[in-house]
Amino acid sequence: MSLSAVTSKSEDATPSPVKILPLNVARPGAGSRQFRRFGQALVNNFVPPIICAAILLLIWQIAFGRAGATLPAPTVVWKEASDLIIDPFFRNGPQDIGLGWRTLTSLQRVGIGFSLASAVGILVGAIVGQSIWAMRGLDPIFQILRTVPPLAWLPISLAAFRDSQPSAIFVIFITSIWPILINTAVGVRNIPQDYRNVAQVLRLNHFEFFWKIMMPSAAPYIFTGLRIGIGLAWLAIVAAEMLTGGVGIGFFIWDAWNSSRLPDIVVALFYIGAVGFVLDRIVGFIGHLVARGA
Amino acid sequence: MSAYLKLDHICKTFRRGSVENDVLRDINLTIEKGEIVSMIGHSGCGKSTLLNLIAGLTKVTSGAVLLEDREVNAPGPERAVVFQNHSLLPWLTVYENVALAVNKVFGAQKSRGERKDWIEHNLDLVQMTHAKDRRPSEISGGMKQRVGIARALAMEPKILLLDEPFGALDALTRAHLQDSVMQIHATLKNTMIMITHDVDEAVLLSDRIVMMTNGPSATIGDVALVKLERPRHRLELVSDRDYIAAREAVLKFLYERHRFVEAA
Ligand SMILES: Nc1ncnc2c1ncn2[C@@H]1O[C@H](COP(=O)(O)OP(=O)(O)OP(=O)(O)O)[C@@H](O)[C@H]1O
Ligand SMILES: [Mg+2]
Numbered sequence: 001m002s003l004s005a006v007t008s009k010s011e012d013a014t015p016s017p018v019k020i021l022p023l024n025v026a027r028p029g030a031g032s033r034q035f036r037r038f039g040q041a042l043v044n045n046f047v048p049p050i051i052c053a054a055i056l057l058l059i060w061q062i063a064f065g066r067a068g069a070t071l072p073a074p075t076v077v078w079k080e081a082s083d084l085i086i087d088p089f090f091r092n093g094p095q096d097i098g099l100g101w102r103t104l105t106s107l108q109r110v111g112i113g114f115s116l117a118s119a120v121g122i123l124v125g126a127i128v129g130q131s132i133w134a135m136r137g138l139d140p141i142f143q144i145l146r147t148v149p150p151l152a153w154l155p156i157s158l159a160a161f162r163d164s165q166p167s168a169i170f171v172i173f174i175t176s177i178w179p180i181l182i183n184t185a186v187g188v189r190n191i192p193q194d195y196r197n198v199a200q201v202l203r204l205n206h207f208e209f210f211w212k213i214m215m216p217s218a219a220p221y222i223f224t225g226l227r228i229g230i231g232l233a234w235l236a237i238v239a240a241e242m243l244t245g246g247v248g249i250g251f252f253i254w255d256a257w258n259s260s261r262l263p264d265i266v267v268a269l270f271y272i273g274a275v276g277f278v279l280d281r282i283v284g285f286i287g288h289l290v291a292r293g294a
Numbered sequence: 295m296s297a298y299l300k301l302d303h304i305c306k307t308f309r310r311g312s313v314e315n316d317v318l319r320d321i322n323l324t325i326e327k328g329e330i331v332s333m334i335g336h337s338g339c340g341k342s343t344l345l346n347l348i349a350g351l352t353k354v355t356s357g358a359v360l361l362e363d364r365e366v367n368a369p370g371p372e373r374a375v376v377f378q379n380h381s382l383l384p385w386l387t388v389y390e391n392v393a394l395a396v397n398k399v400f401g402a403q404k405s406r407g408e409r410k411d412w413i414e415h416n417l418d419l420v421q422m423t424h425a426k427d428r429r430p431s432e433i434s435g436g437m438k439q440r441v442g443i444a445r446a447l448a449m450e451p452k453i454l455l456l457d458e459p460f461g462a463l464d465a466l467t468r469a470h471l472q473d474s475v476m477q478i479h480a481t482l483k484n485t486m487i488m489i490t491h492d493v494d495e496a497v498l499l500s501d502r503i504v505m506m507t508n509g510p511s512a513t514i515g516d517v518a519l520v521k522l523e524r525p526r527h528r529l530e531l532v533s534d535r536d537y538i539a540a541r542e543a544v545l546k547f548l549y550e551r552h553r554f555v556e557a558a
Pocket of ligand 2: 342378457
């Protein structure tokens with residue numbers, strides 16, 4: 001309701017500058033039109049989410065605002081955890097640091113694990129995609145491994161590495177590699193025969209074929225895989241850190257749960273969601289740039 | 295006497311599972327250095343397949359392709375192909391498409407500057423210098439074919455293989471490109487094998503016209519000699535007796551084959 005009310009109000013406001021336009025010189029008219037269009041975009045893109053968020057907060061407040069509610073209401077979260085919200089980068093001691101620092105620690109792990117997964121996934125995917133037999137033989141295996149949840153890998157990797165840091169990275173690696181690998185393989189499978197013919201006539205070697213034909217041609221597929229992969233990696237880090245400890249954001253949630261600091265958990269959830277969103281957009285944006293180059 | 299290029303009893307059968315498709319049967323042909331040979335035949339008879347066999351992109355089922363008495367069974371830049379659908383890489387500009395070939399083929403022999411000059415020289419040959427920084431999606435069909443020709447020429451191939459290079463073009467652009475090809479041949483004296491559907495084009499450009507029978511199991515039905523002096527000018531040829539004779543021979547062959555198929 002309120003959504004349509006806002007847009008119709010801004011439409012009501014439009015006629016007046018249009019009436020002035022013939023009297024003025026063209027320039028200010030064009031400028032104001034541009035400004036109006038910008039304002040319109042702002043209204044269209046930001047007002048609806050803000051209104052929806054406000055409504056959700058209100059529902060949340062009403063649902064859990066009673067005394068004795070199991071979860072904290074927004075007001076309680078603000079009262080008890082405002083320090084976490086306002087200053088992400090404080091340092092009061094080795095275990096008492098801002099959520100920004102914790103997020104960065106987690107991001108570093110994700111960065112290492114995801115980079116490894118990208119490199120290995122693209123390489124192996126390229127090889128698998130080149131061979132119809134490898135594709136037929138390995139695809140079902142990959143499809144099964146793909147569905148194993150991140151946490152199920154943790155005991156095995158702990159047993160193998162006997163240390164939490166490499167285990168967490170391995171869990172990220174093994175969770176995010178499958179979509180990258182499978183998508184790369186499909187992308188390579190779909191390289192048009194024409195491009196392969198060109199490469200053959202030129203006698204490109206494997207290395208040149210990989211960089212000059214495969215990567216550009218399969219880039220849209222690869223970036224779809226990377227985008228799914230980064231999402232999964234971010235899902236996995238929280239789960240892995242809950243069990244392996246350290247200073248990451250995942251462990252923070254686990255720690256807060258153990259010491260009954262529910263408002264802190266709520267704030268951490270927002271951090272995780274925001275960072276995951278930003279990561280997804282970054283990979284999507286890079287993919288967009290690469291695809292436009294193609 | 296040993297020929298420059300020799301097609302020796304070539305057969306080609308495509309197999310998919312138990313389904314066999316005999317496309318070419320017993321193809322014999324010798325081509326001299328510097329010759330332009332056209333291949334003409336009804337759609338689907340196997341012209342592209344034969345060209346791919348010469349290029350080495352497809353393997354012969356039996357028989358052999360011999361270039362200077364050496365069997366060829368893999369593709370290589372000495373047999374450059376101008377593909378039926380241009381096959382430019384869409385993520386590279388016109389210049390980069392040619393550069394990919396030049397850098398690969400002459401990476402060792404020529405310096406960076408020489409390669410740049412060579413790329414630009416070949417783009418100039420097909421009059422594409424003005425659009426060298428555009429991508430294939432940003433140029434017309436005729437321009438794409440020209441870039442494809444420049445890319446193939448830039449490899450300095452022993453044999454240039456052209457698969458209906460002007461098939462999808464309007465008559466004017468076509469005539470223009472045919473003139474370019476004749477000019478290039480006059481300067482470089484390169485050997486060319488060209489597939490075409492156009493009888494006039496075949497007669498205008500080639501020294502010999504290879505006429506293929508209808509598939510399945512197509513083979514060479516007849517070879518027409520075109521005894522016309524070069525340089526050739528299309529307007530003067532219209533009333534030339536040799537031109538008319540060659541044209542008639544090809545048309546007769548195609549027409550009678552076609553009739554034959556309808557009767558069968
Ligand atoms: N890779 C392949 N596998 C199986 N059959 C094929 C393959 N390539 C071509 N053929 C068959 O070979 C025959 C000849 O095809 P080809 O493309 O050589 O014809 P063409 O003479 O070039 O026709 P057009 O003039 O339409 O280009 C066709 O019947 C086609 O179905
Ligand atoms: Mg063809």
